């Protein structure tokens with residue numbers, strides 16, 4: 001049996017936080033936490049759950065940090081040409097980099113080529129990253145030359161057929177039905193997508209011109225997805241900056257999750273999501289790489305805090321941000337992560353206390369705040385996935401240590 005020692009800080013499944021200064025996690029052969037005991041001397045290390053990135057695009061890792069206008073222009077000039085070439089070559093590097101930043105699971109998009117989705121799935125399985133992979137569905141326009149040659153009806157049928165073949169590969173990494181966003185999909189494609197029982201992920205209300213285009217197809221943006229049966233418990237809607245009060249209420253009632261992506265929203269000048277509306281329901285955080293410039297969920301938490309404070313004078317607390325980055329995302333993807341408790345996977349980050357704190361923390365909230373505002377890859381000493389330590393040697397090299 002393996003033991004992991006340190007100062008435990010974790011949300012619990014009851015909605016509270018647990019802090020144990022001298023904790024020892026006993027990990028069983030199946031990679032789950034068997035029990036949590038006490039043992040002196042682990043105080044230099046903070047044990048916190050691994051992060052869940054609820055929204056990121058694997059092929060866009062290669063274009064992170066390059067500005068090219070606002071959303072629709074950025075997609076056309078930078079993203080679509082990049083994704084058109086992508087067959088999943090960068091998947092391994094993406095997920096290694098995510099692990100280096102403490103991210104152990106998430107909801108991810110490949111390019112619109114089925115090979116890309118399979119390469120992402122294979123990399124996730126090899127590295128032990130859990131969650132969803134989805135191939136973005138597009139028929140109204142497409143960057144794939146083979147599909148662009150077909151008339152719309154035939155293109156729609158081809159995309160549905162490819163989705164069915166990707167869904168057949170479902171395993172530990174689940175396939176998410178992924179309409180890219182309303183503007184890229186015909187109603188026929190959205191309806192077909194909504195008929196599958198698998199999880200759903202897509203974008204909503206990121207920028208005003210996108211919202212007005214979507215509103216031409218329904219009474220509001222969400223209605224276009226509702227009509228197709230896509231708004232449900234296992235669904236993740238990215239951004240939600242310009243949602244109306246009615247749309248927020250309907251998303252909450254459906255049990256859908258909004259993935260809040262503040263680094264991306266700042267980079268593309270999209271706006272600031274209404275966190276008070278979001279926090280009444282299910283909310284998770286996403287890097288939205290490549291509009292988000294890094295795979296660091298620490299950067300995402302800080303951007304959320306700073307953008308809300310600047311906009312409204314109030315900001316989410318460190319507890320809220322850490323919960324959204326861990327257990328919030330885990331609930332969204334239906335994985336038993338985000339709480340370090342007996343029976344759950346020993347999937348966590350080990351942080352160097354001295355890299356975060358100069359001196360002492362006065363309280364649990366003080367310590368959590370330091371983690372949010374001063375944490376990052378520089379402070380991560382180890383990442384465990386199912387009780388196995390991932391080697392985090394360099395930006396491009398992560399592998400299991402036996």
Ligand SMILES: [Zn+2]
Nearest residue numbers: 057203238288
């Ligand atoms: Zn996105």
